[in-house]
Amino acid sequence: MKFKTPILPLVITSLLMGSGSALAAVSADEAAKLKTSLTPMGAERAGNGSDIPAWDGGITQVPAGYQAEGPTLMDPYANDEVLYTVTASNYAEHADYLTDGQKKMFEKYPGFRMNVYPTRRSAPAPQWVAENTYQNALNAKLNDSGLGVENAFGGIPFPIPKRGLEVIWNHNLRWAGQGKDTRYINYSVYTNGSRSESSAHVREYYPFYNKSSGKEGFDGNFMKLFLEYTAPVRRKGEVILVIDPINQAETPRQAWQYIPGQRRVRRAPTLSFDTPNPSSNGMSTYDDAFMFNGSPERYDWKLVGKQELLVPYNSYKLINALAEGASKEELFPVNFINPDYERWEKHRVWVIEADLKEGQRHVYAKRRFYIDEDSWSALISDSYDGRGELWRFNYAHPITFYDQNALAIRSLAQHDILSGDYTILEHSLGRYKTQGPSDDDFYTPQSIRQQARR
Template sequence: MKLNKKLLATGILAASLVAGQAWGAVSAEEAAKLGNSLTPMGAEKAGNGGAIPAWTGGLTKPPANYKNDGIYVNPFADEKPEFTINQSNVSEYADKLSPGQVAMIKQYPDFVMPVYETRRTATYPKDIMDETVKNATETTLIKDGNGLGNYQNATPFPIPQNGLEVIWNHITRYRGGSVQRNVGQATPTASGAYSIVKFQDELTWRTYLTDYKPSEDANVLFYFKQAITAPARLAGNVLLVHETIDQVAEPRRAWIYNAGQRRVRRAPQVAYDGPGTASDGMRTTDNFDMFNGAPDRYNWELIGKKEIYIPYNSYKLVDPNLTYDQIIKPGHINQDLTRYELHRVWHVSATLKEGERHVYARRDFYIDEDTWQAAIIDHYDGRGELWRVAEAHAMQFYDQMVPWYAVETLYDLLSGRYLVLGLTNEEVDPYEFGVKRQTRDFTPAALRRAGTR
């Protein structure tokens, strides 16, 4: 793939991270582009002279029919697809698709991609954008890229110099500070049969704790608690994670409360390619949120920028008038409910380091420039064969100025099965932002309270 000449000319793009080197903290002159030629988050502000428009501030005003109840109505409900990519024309658009998307279209006749007008809706609260600009000249990669120096909140590397910095931008991106959500997960068989596993997730950044103290747990990025609420055989089991910034110096702290045994146990397997919670083997731990956790097992190469069709403004998939049966179909979700748009992405390739172990020998990331969210990840097995294809159907939570995912999908090309996570259509109170949490809410002792049946 050819590198973006504009990025090369400005010196933004550099080689992959070499062990022992520190990156980040660009010059004040380079950082001055933020808010000018670049958005405050580091995306190119200008359009491409074609389908991609200029960024003009994002979607900050909820639609008139939004009731401020966490049920996100579609601001583009009247729009129709401009065209659809399918088996008959996929070769015409292959240069603007990931290999995984092409494989899905070729494998499933009804895996179509409705392409709509590009809407650059992404934006963040002003304090997050301001802190991102500040990070540009202060935050660095430390310890071979496995930790961050001079970092508190927001995006650490709005002007990334290598692939690992792009990945850290995804890992650390703002998701509302402190949020609770009720979501469903399904792992359909090849024939489409499924059952729903329901989760209540809590995610709170350390700096958003009501009793936050800068000197305490300084290596913790955020706290995560996930309680299974259905089906009955799993209900009451709870996972607790203290996500550390430098997971090599201090591995992720994780505990599991087993409701049947009424015991809390450390869970070191909740990392890397350990099995994902209640996923029937359809995802690894680090597949959650498209990718999470320590990056130390891979070499990260920044290939460049590319324009591709990615899921975006996916409000149809959160429509409360839909049932899960209308979304979950054999082989893949109902693609008629999806929306794809042309956007610029950062392409990062991760290859497993010699001597390290992981079920994925290579992963190719396509990360949206406006949000730093992974939009697509293609996963390859140890033979170098394309194995799994992940798509994140993004949307803007416009009342909170938070870009996030409507649902995540992970397709297994070999088994014909897949996982879909984040379903809210049949859930009550799917999202609550601004929840108040203290340190004691994320202790192992708190698991028993959260897991009581």
């Protein structure tokens, strides 16, 4: 696999510094690059001279013809044509731009293909987020354990990263709006042709990006999530509440669960790490959600480098498909998502590896994440079992939401390479709202009883 050599000195620095000592913020000279050669978020502003263009600000204006109401989100690139298609017969020619998981999909499924479109660097950087990111570059640092971020607010904490822990925290604290409020389905597809699905209503609030509260009013929690299952019948009315602090060494994740049959709100400490996620029928873990979430404490994180990679991007066609009349069977057939609805583009990504620490437990002994340089969203992950065998290949579908100038990932495809089964998590039903309730009282155990319905 080919990586760009300019970041190799960063890899050496990260290895020498280890994972325990606090890392100081970058110098003023380095931070100044965020206004010249780098984008405000820390990506390379220039293109690659061929098929990756220069960043021009991303989507900053509502496209002509956009309607604020309706079940779909307008695709600004609907007229783009396919440049080329990667197939099982020619994927070796594109191997430098593919992950192990993508290669395995071509080897396992002759019909798997990737339609590659022109690269559109659509991820925006709102001015106030850009300003906060610059200040974070000068001031933010990891705490001594690496399990918390200090002196950061309202922007990417480490836009010029020096090691893997900083990159995964950039993903956890990525700009994806100030919250979300959406209904979605989870859809599992098995090799024998059987299918199962569940649905839920999720509301999220990101206090780390609460512009009105400012840094002074930040409560130390970067995400608050309130999820209510609406199907299947056996889970209808079940509620999950998760609060993620920015310093997980000082205050670990707080989680509660309400199960209608028990009529009780209980602490739920297992809603994290490698606990199987029932929404995927056990085909993913709780920390596979959002590609990765929660504390990074069980792994040693290494910054490998930066790579040009074929990744899902501007996935409006897939996200809108059900609302525009496609059936779930057409969109999610056996083995993999219908390739006609997928859009792949070449982008630069940060590559980080997570190796299970000695004495720690997790079903994945090794994980490799590919994180978009423009948005800091993890777009692809390859996960390996204790024997070193590739086990799961996951990828997310990003789109940019006009109302908040934010790129967010939706419809997470999670493939079990060994069994051949796969699942889709959080495929939106109807219009995605990028603002959940921001009332702190909503995200409390006391409110679960008030909100829960059978």
